[in-house]
Amino acid sequence: MSDTFSCERCSWAQTDPLMRDYHDAEWGVPQRDPRMLWEMLMLEGFQAGLSWITILRKREAFRAAFADFDPVKVAAFGEGDVERLRADPGIVRARAKIQATIQGAQIYCGMQNRGEDFSEFCWSFTGGAPVLGDGKSWVARTSLSETISKELKRRGFKFVGPTIVYAWMQAVGIVNDHSVGCFRRHGVQQTTHQDDQV
Template sequence: MSAESAGGGIVSSSGAILGDDGLRRPPWASIDPMLRDYYDREWGMPVRDEQGMFERISLEAFQSGLSWATILRKREAFRVAFDGFEPDLVARYTDRDVARLMADAGIVRNRAKITAAITNARATIDLRAHGGLVDFVWSFQPEDTPYPRCVDEIPTRSPESEALARALRRAGFAFVGPTTMYALMEATGIVDTHLVDSHRRGTSGVWPD
């Protein structure tokens, strides 16, 4: 049985919403055009470059306690403010840069999160001597991925995200809790938590649909 959502789409028994384009998406990606485009084009696709992974870790940390829509709307401002999330540049930031960032209304002005991004840039550089950030994060890919048949079955953390969080903290990273790291794993294709009836299920090429 299906029902009509508040946004006008048809909700399937899984909780996915059938859009006017005939494609099913989870509720968070079904109404806001920006989130819908992000879901269709980017979320869940593999990230295998250092700069891209550092950006994702940074943005996931800034998202903590906020909505992802808030971060996504500010993403370009974040990229400008943080020199494109180039770790070598961010690692050299000083107190003057922290003050600059705290005065930038285009980003989330949270001192702890700003300093964490700088700390994490330096930790990213240190990891190059041990295989690099990308291989480090991907080494926590589980043997299997969830197959959520409904929204309630989508996990928010896992033993692997807990282990990744612990390992990153040991490597000098900050703001990398297990829930935040699970969100990172979802966003970068390390796990596939698309609903089984979503049109994006299996599109990462990492997991079979």
């Protein structure tokens, strides 16, 4: 991704059609669904050491392999499922990441069983409102992503370092980091205002 933004569409989304579609329809839109927030956090964890386009190209295979990222179903996965996933050529087959996803599902379910909504947890760090980036420079982590990372780690989540967490924050709209020249920057803000009125 470019260090600066100066185009009608964020520079990282200009070349690959899949990235462009993802940027135009999904990236930066405030996500309030707890299951989807968890799915995206798990996918960002799978991205560690890889590129996001790799994950995007495999996303449907990931969903098929992980029961559409139903936390209750994934939380019940056992060693047999780990081996099944390790043999699945459609996904990233790193054992540690697979196990981290199963553990992440168990943590998610534990929170839910205690009456703690994952969406409310995620958005509590910003008071429920997206943070607007300056749209001029690209950062990999912030003090806020460090805070969220520490709390996720404290709860037992894996592959949730501050850089991964910040990428997730951008993806799910906790941060609006569309460039000042990007047509989606304003569109995402409009979506935010509409959501706030509902």
